[in-house]
Amino acid sequence: MPLRPYNQDQIFLLPPSLNEWIREDHPARVFSEIIDRIDTTTFRQEKEEGRPAYDPKMMIKALLWGYATGIRSSRKIEERLEQDIAFMWLGGLEKPDFRTLCLFRTNNKEALEKIFTDVIVMAQSMGLATLGLVAIDGSKVRANSGIDTFKKVEDWEHTLSGARKEAQRIMTEAEAADKEDDKAYGEVSRGDELPKGIEKIRDRIEKIEALMKKARELGKEGKARVSLTDAEASFMHRGNTSIPAYNAQIAVTDDHLIVYADVTAEPVDVNQTKEAVEGIRQNINRTPGILLADTGYSGGENLRYLEDNCIDAYIPESGERHIGDKRSARAHLFGKEDFIYHENRDKYTCTQGEVLTPVAKSQSKGKYSLRIGTIYRTKRGVCAECARKYDCTTNPTKGRSVTRDGYEPYRERMRAKIITPEGKSLYGKRKCLVEPVFGQIKTRGGFNQFLLRGLQKVKLEWKIAAIAHNLLKMTAAIMRKERYLPALG
DSSP states (O other): OOOOOOTTTTOOOOOOOGGSSTTTTTTTHHHHHHHHTTTOOOOOOOTTTOOOOOOOHHHHHHHHHHHHTOOOOHHHHHHHHHHHHHHHHHHHTOOOOOOHHHHHTTTHHHHHHHHHHHHHHHHHHOOOOOSEEEEEEEEEEOOOOOOGGEEEEEHHHHHHHHHHHHHHHHHHHHHOOOHHHHHHHSOSSSOOOOOHHHHHHHHHHHHHHHHHHHHHTTTTTTTSSEESTTTOEEEETTTTEEEEEEEEEEEETTTEEEEEEEEEEEESSTTTTTHHHHHHHHSSSOOSSSOOGGGGOOOHHHHHHHHHHEEEOOOOOOTOSSSOOOOOOTTTTTOGGGGGEEEETTTOOTTOOOEEEEEEEEEEEEEEEEEEEHHHHHHHTGGGGGGGGGGGGOOTOOOOEEEETTTHHHHHHHHHHHHHHHHHHHHTOOOOOHHHHHHHHHHOOSSSHHHHOSSSHHHHHHHHHHHHHHHHHHHHHHHTOOOOOOOOO
């Protein structure tokens, strides 16, 4: 059977065209065309010695295509620009080294954030990212810091004290040795030599001192865990374990485009509701029509903010029983929603008609929130005689109590809205909107850990990942002929 000619040394009579290297229907072509329509005049580019700077559009395409295909390391992007056909085509055979790529990313934070907004605006002109339905959520992403680098602040203080004692010991022993040498051989040394090992211990002291200063700036107390390599990362629970991490936030539309992306060092989401809404407003000067979020984004202050801003939100209070989520260990007991509050008389009545009156003020202060309210309780002994006591309280003798604060009317209105058929249907869409996006970024994009360190740098890294995700969604819609790029003005 005859074989096709095979020659690795063949010479082309005419130079090959770069445009012929990738097929006409390759996603990189659409990806490139979208970026070509973005204003890049605000980007700063470091000029190489003796050579003009690289075109920002080329650098943006290489960087974002890397994030879109799971290649985030500057060194690996440099490799792909020499080896991968799509990267070579996007880069026009330019070969910036990893240092240039890294500097381009870190020196253009504001410009890259503007690209995030520009891409959303372009998506809206295509009929995407309509903001009719938006879901917000957070996910713990591992920080670029090992677990063994985390210690309690008070432990770092002990470590620092020990390092200083060790430095003093080395210096004392060195001085004693010098005196002995001087007695035996005369004063032959310069007198400015540093003893062996002192530079290493001094470097450690400087690092720990900088860490302690950063910890004080962050308001981290003695029991808080702080990392020597990334002081701004936090020790967070993820699943059944705890990891050094940041809390990555996104807001996603019903066509799975990201309209808000941010990172916080707080392990909880309660302070991110307002941040997300204001972030969406800042990005595209609009507010969501309907907002969906899980219980972590609830809280009285958040519900009041949403109502005041006329945002139709569906966010269940933590522990609510009627939203289809997992039941708590006390889910069989009557909840506050089963009690009737009489505003004119300032009391509650239970399902059996017994009265709960104000008995004390309560104050619950968490690390990230403060709740002040009033405790309402039945008369002592009343619940012990009730036929439904085991459906209501774990201590019938003491009686049943509920707590009410100034935000309770907002919770009641949210509770009434979310248990309606429409409310259940809308809230049921939350997971289908936001969780697949996290999955795509982490699996396709390989984003299981931040590469950069420090809150501001990881914010930028997460924003770049969001841009890449949106570009891929737009690319897919165009290739399916469902959407078209707007005509150039």
